[in-house]
Amino acid sequence: MSGGGGGGGGGGGGGGCSIVWFRRDLRVEDSPALAAGVRAGAVVAVFIWAPEEEGYYYPGRVSRWWLKHSLALFDSSLRNLGTSLITKRSTDTVSTLLEIVKSTGATQLFFNHLYDPLSLVRDQRAKEVLTAQGIAVRSFNADLLYKPWEVHDDQGHPFTIFEAFWERCLSMPYDPEAPLLPPKRITSGDVSRCPSDTLIFEDELEKGSNALLARTWSPGWSNADKALTTFINGPLTEYSKNRRKADSATTSFLSPHLHFGEVSVRKVFHLVRIKQVLWANEGNKAGEESVNLFLKSIGLREYSRYMSFNHPYSHERPLLGHLKFFPWVMDEGYFKAWRQGRTGYPLVDAGMRELWATGWLHDRIRVVVSSFFVKVLQLPWRWGMKYFWDTLLDADLESDALGWQYISGTLPDSREFDCIDNPQVDDSSECFVSASKFCSCADVQDSPTNFVWTLKPSFHFEGYKFDPNGEYVRRWLPELARLPTEWIHHPWNAPESVLQAAGIELGSNYPSPIVEIDAAKARLQEALSEMWQQEADSRAAFENGTDEGLGDSESMLIAFPTDIQMDLDHEPERNNNPTTVRRYEDQMVPSMTSSLLRVEEEETSLDLQNPVADSRAEVPRNVNVNQEPRREAINQGNVQMVQRNATMTQVNVLTGLQNAEDSTAESSGSSIRRERDGDVVPVWSPSTSSYSEQFVGEENGIGTSSSYLQRHPHSHQLLNWRQLSQTG
Template sequence: MGSNCKTIVWFRRDLRVEDNPALAAAARDGNICPVYIWCPKEEGQYFPGRVSRWWLKQSLAHLDQSLRSLGVELGFIKAESIVDALLDCVKAVGATKVVFNRLYDPVSLVRDHNIKQILGEHNITVNSYNGDLLHEPWEVYDDTGCAFTTFAPFWDKCLNMQIEPASLPMPWRLLPAEGFVQKFSIEDLGLENESEKSSNALLGKAWCPGWTNANKALVEFVEHQLLDYSQKRVNLGGNWTSFLSPYLHFGELSVRKVFHNVQLKQMVWANQGNSRGLESVTVFLKSIGFREYSRYICFNFPFTHEKPLLSHLKYFPWNADQGNFKAWRQGRTGYPLVDAGMRELWATGWIHNKMRVIVACFCVKILLLPWRWGMKYFWDTLLDADLECDILGWQYISGSLPDGHDLNRLDDPELQGSKYDAEGEYVRQWIPELARMPTEWIHHPWNAPISVLKASGVELGVNYPKPIIEIDTARQNLTEAICLMQGMISTDASETNGTHEVVVDNSDAGGALNATRVDNYQNNETSAIARVVLNIKPGCISGSSRDQRVPSVQIPNTQSNGKRPRVSAEDVPPGPGPNMNACYRNADGLRMDEDLSSTADSSTAKRQTFSTSSYCVPQACSLSTQSKTFCDGESSDVKQPWKEQMDRAV
């Protein structure tokens, strides 16, 4: 151990002491100064919602207690600039190195690159590590050396690659780096205000944040729920999901540990010839694969938080109806299963993965609301809000991925209710207005005889809404929207001789990525996805990150048609300014009604302008004042069981 080396360990979404590569490396080198930096200004439009911030606060307190038992304390810092805070820490303790575990979302990638560059200019060594994935995004590529754009071959390749050992040993003792760093108490961070504490107290009855609790939840799932996972995971009631997604998001649990623990159980069941258990393992590991894939897609295609991967979707005429969006958020659509899911989400910050799919389909396929609106609302309200999973899930549902839902697929909520909530128990739990409805009519009360409605105490349009739209009408609207989109594609293809080229150069924005997208719309084909080259020689690596490779994009040969490439307004991210990080704004930049902009009131109130930098996070959505606008995302299925008394309290 090099006792003369002092290292700043920057914690982020890796709130654990076990299997933490950055912490382990710093502990081997010498003295450490662990810090967590809370910078609301740099969160921008992705400022976490109330329930997500509650989890973060509890997890940080748990981590601080663990580090104290090992000999150091976690320094809480509230800052206006993360890089300035890190420089102050380096100066205060005389550190020569900063280490952290990597993040892969589009915003963090650029921020981390800039931090590495600035610290390097101050002669500070910066090392980052993989503490979040089974494989780095640049390590998995197809036979041509390019990034995968569909899940199945990606996950098949991952399963056939060697995975590092399950975990790094936990340090038995940590040596503190001497020096005065201006620190805050965890309360000073402002992660929870007084008005939120009463609601948050209910969360503590159902969830136990912290890395040691994460390990307990993993053991509980593997030993008691995994065996029947494949058969019972789709049940909306019960405790048959893994309940691990918040722990994974905040890095309280290593994904490698989850993978290897499940693999050990797989070997036991294979020796026993337990086919039911083996099937469950396959299905569960696939859900881990989706999480891996979400980071893979966001790293190699960093525009996906703003644009669909299949670029023809930018022509889709989304219906920017604020009233419909409000009804969907509040669980007032008139479709019981959808309304039950949205009410549970608002009350608890969690819904079953199947419900996430159902409510998302309703949002984008039946109401034709822009998928980015739904994506941002999930970010604001989910306890396990995870940007990459959010992006993948909503793009999957909206038909924006090559292997996602068919664009013309429209699932009837009534049929979904009969399939996944056959007895109506889930609906009755979250929609008390329908508690006395007979099972026969619970998922379509509008068809029930007047006598049944009266006996059940249901008055449609008064104490429970009528359907916001008829399914047949919604199906017709979707068909018309697809036809209009195809017409726009054909028109654009004819005007550009079949080739539409958009060049987006982000080299000035931190040098993170030079991306060229070539969209070929000939014969209405939509294979317009950039080929991201991963298997390249070291000399061809784009970007100046010291220890993190950033993908380059292969520029295909294109036929020149003598015309300058056309760039639409959507292809150009907004410049810096006070309005750039507001998700819900209309075309004139005016803020909409707060009740429409976000139900996470505390999140809205705390949102601040993004710091001035060379990179700007594009707006999450740009709403049109017209009835229709041309604007352009599976989440982990995890939660702790809700106790009956908590449901009543909510």
């Protein structure tokens, strides 16, 4: 490994101290930004908590719990090295950075890249504003094996197929850089005029539920290192053999550590490659197979950031234009039953109850519940993506977007949408795609990055495959605990005498299936016919010059009621406008307000007599459900919709890199490889992207007095649930 640098030394700029701005890179090893700061002299380590800038993607309760503990352990590590972490609460990160510069006398800013569209906009603005103030700004890649603009086809275009992308990564002319060692000592800058703010990540009501998380999870970069070592020296050997089982202990559980940057993906990659070489020399075929499968999961994590960088709207709308016209089912009863684990399909229900209780799901179960959500219930995929964002410990925007796009058939290499899984038959001949292609990511990035149509047509067949003895279902569905294994995954087929002996009354203490598969198939075919007809009409209108584009006509830009919101976990002091009172019967899951079905000033009340929508799901007795966090609905104005392009954006990354070099003050020292002085990140421009909103440029007000959120309303304002369905 390369050295991380000592306490002093040259390397950039004399006088003053350097700010090292930490975000999702909470570690002291393999941190190029920290190493650069240490080389430059005195360091002020800073973390700025500005969740309002994330807008719609305000972090969920479990993510905030993890961040709280990760920051505490990271600060402890920095103190052992000679400095401490300055924490700031802000609503405008760049303004806060300027304040820190003034109070510390800093002359340089170092940070590691993030590749989601929100961060790219913010980072570019930080570079522009601070450079204008005479501050030298340098940024580095610490989150990927290769920077997104390094990997492209022979014409300079980004890949749109995972297999081609990963093949190119593995055949690059240079290996990913070796991880850096942590610095031996850090000289602290003068922070006497820059006190830390107390950051509040949870309220009193949330602490009871969060206490359960500490029994299973250990945040922090040192714990991440232990988890990696344990996995490589143990479960990795049997990874390919056992990881299909829902209760398997062979998964790495590294995804939350990777999301918060507690462990470097480069370190993971290189240590696993060492094992690969050793096992190859020993002739360990099973070990080699396990390594290859695990490396593919790393590749899927890379691909999620690659797609987010090259297609920054992927978390908002489908990448295949015709799917904009799919008529999603706006059924709140289905949505609530899915969230509560009361669909009547045991494997789906067990997964959803585990998710709420623990903030975690095995990647196979993520595929099961997401496939059911989109293909059987036909609910808007962005509803499911947002719910995963709110409830997963490893919630990750790039991975969530890629995963739900895959499961919804909205990417070029996704399974076609005209195929539905049948949970009532064991015929495995229809609608099956090998799970090995995409279902290998959750162990590295356990957001649903690996989603594609991988389910065979029988959910109870998949149940016996992933949970052969029914232990997983019995753990999370105690009402089915006495049911024989023969019927555990399809109780609706069990004889009445068997149900009575097990104490089960379908429709009472366990629901009957909320959707008949034959009916779901028929509805899907009707919806697809409608989708293709609307797409054809829009295309004809576009070709005749009567419409602006496929799906971009003004008639589609519908203004929806502002109170169609889901209750979210939010920081207690945030100024939210409460519009609904949470009910204990809702199993502590985000619920939708009673006015959710209002359309064009017509309000249709929910059917409160619907047992599916109202019944509280039973959860295991060892799960604490008594401490319920207060959730307040956010009611913000309508989001101004931007025009949408019907076809997938093709960004020429070589041109983009050249544009970035021409427009950035540090271009003269830039290189396609990471250097000690940092990277140049390509930015979007009309010549490099057909996306209708420029993310960076003077037209968006960079360098003016307008606020960050005002300049980027579409990326940062809260969206309501009906807007989610209408935007894809």
